[in-house]
Amino acid sequence: MQGKDVVLGLLNQRDMSGYEIKDVFETQLKFFFDGTFGMIYPILRKLEKEGLIQKKHVVQDLKPNKNVYSITDLGKKEFKTYLNSKTVEETFKSDFLMRMYFGQELDRDKMISFIKQEIERKKTNLSELTDNYERWTNNGMNSFQEITFMYGIAYYKSEIKVLNEALEKLDGQD
Amino acid sequence: MQGKDVVLGLLNQRDMSGYEIKDVFETQLKFFFDGTFGMIYPILRKLEKEGLIQKKHVVQDLKPNKNVYSITDLGKKEFKTYLNSKTVEETFKSDFLMRMYFGQELDRDKMISFIKQEIERKKTNLSELTDNYERWTNNGMNSFQEITFMYGIAYYKSEIKVLNEALEKLDGQD
DNA sequence: GCTGCCATGTAAGATGTTACATGATTGT
DNA sequence: ACAATCATGTAACATCTTACATGGCAGC
Structure with missing residues (x-):
């Protein structure tokens, strides 16, 4: 692909x-x-x-x-x-997660700001995706195409939730 | 990155x-x-x-x-x-979603089998990720590194759910 | 003898990114 | 004037993928 x-x-x-x-x-x-x-x-x-x-x-x-x-x-x-060819596995690359992984190098506040930035980024992405979904629905879209949107929306929502939970947990450690 | x-x-x-x-x-x-x-x-x-x-x-x-x-x-x-450089946006590429998008070309059964395959794929990925998470927890992992796993686990779980819901919905259309 | 894991590499080619370069038309 | 949208392209470069190639050691 x-x-x-x-x-x-x-x-x-x-x-x-x-x-x-x-x-x-x-x-x-x-x-x-x-x-x-x-x-x-x-x-x-x-x-x-x-x-x-x-x-x-x-x-x-x-x-x-x-x-x-x-x-x-x-x-x-x-x-x-x-x-009709074999479906290849999806690829995902995240610079944000990279920074989470190597975070010990940076101070705590910087890390927390990375998370907050990422939440904002995802909120923006989610609202753009939702907008495009609504705009496209009116122009005709089949049930399989709809899945591509459901998939994306679920992704953003679930990650926003995970990141917010992570923030709360980090706050509790003060 | x-x-x-x-x-x-x-x-x-x-x-x-x-x-x-x-x-x-x-x-x-x-x-x-x-x-x-x-x-x-x-x-x-x-x-x-x-x-x-x-x-x-x-x-x-x-x-x-x-x-x-x-x-x-x-x-x-x-x-x-x-x-300390600016975090770049994540990239995601999915051949599976590609097929969902262009699905009108294929027959319904083929499409449903694509979805089922993808669910299996994600279940495997989820269990591998969970295994690696558990193995690594015992070797010491900081709270930020833990986020990378929570993020991945949430992703797989939420997509498995979305795809199962899509299957049910498609069944209802028979 | 075979399989599996440990271990390192190269070479060719495909693919994609970044930056540059141009220019028409519309609306403010 | 200026910004936005429409419209097309190239050239250099960076990056990554795929396939090939080799070989030691351990255990069955």
């Missing part, structure tokens, strides 16, 4: 420009995948070269022109192959 | 060989960072070249010889710099 597969999957749903793809990444896939322009455009070029997608130049009146990509039959086949 | 910082952090705690570092990655950091030999050994070589760590060849009797690394003053300084 790489950027390539995700882009192909999106174009398998409907035609899009690189800019639009970035937008879907931000509003719908952000919790479990992130893509940047520096990644999306090179992927589009590569997929086109391989004949998996096709470019159409679209002239616009009120906005700058754009390149809209559509998936080819070859691309559809390739995406199906991905969908 | 990269492999380099983690390796430096571990050697900041005590001297270790590449093989031992891998073991700590597996048993203590696995939830929020993963390292492979193909990553660890090149990092050790690089850090040594930069003068941040030092190699000692240790001849062993009952086991193959090994290279034990220790951190230098320069390395300690470098690690402190990392600890």
Whole structure:
């Protein structure tokens, strides 16, 4: 599962420009995948070269022109192959937990401020995710896609709770 | 936060060989960072070249010889710099959620089997994490390090619950 | 003889990040 | 003027993954 597969999957749903793809990444896939322009455009070029997608130049009146990509039959086949491949294990990398792990090096107040910062960060993430969920619900979403949101919301809520409990426990040790 | 910082952090705690570092990655950091030999050994070589760590060849009797690394003053300084740098946002990548998102392509049974597989996967991960937590508790662990485990355990438990609920809901739709 | 654990490494390639670079249009 | 949004891209670099390659020692 790489950027390539995700882009192909999106174009398998409907035609899009690189800019639009970035937008879907931000509003719908952000919790479990992130893509940047520096990644999306090179992927589009590569997929086109391989004949998996096709470019159409679209002239616009009120906005700058754009390149809209559509998936080819070859691309559809390739995406199906991905969908039927073995699911790879998720990856998670946390700088915050790293600091918790190596915390003995720092003083207690610094550590507590790290935790408070992380709680705030997660609260922000949660409200963004909730907003995107609500916005998308109105545009049609199937029960499986809904799971991706439930999953993310449960994650943030449960970690906010854990971190608050940790703070309380640390307070009790004074 | 990269492999380099983690390796430096571990050697900041005590001297270790590449093989031992891998073991700590597996048993203590696995939830929020993963390292492979193909990553660890090149990092050790690089850090040594930069003068941040030092190699000692240790001849062993009952086991193959090994290279034990220790951190230098320069390395300690470098690690402190990392600890005081701004925490970067966590990253999460999930192939499972990807399939949930693009699920309309597949038939319902296949999707349900993906969910069941993922629940099993998470149950296994949870029990491994719990085992490592218990094993480590007996070897001394501070309250901040404990947070890294609480965080992971909460994650797995809450996602297992979400996925089970999703399954029930899907059953109700028959 | 085989398996499992201990132990170290390389080389090639894929992948992704960061920073830079450009420019139109719309609204304030 | 200026900021925001729309729109596309490159080049250099850092990083990591995968696969390969080797070999000692212990116990069955």
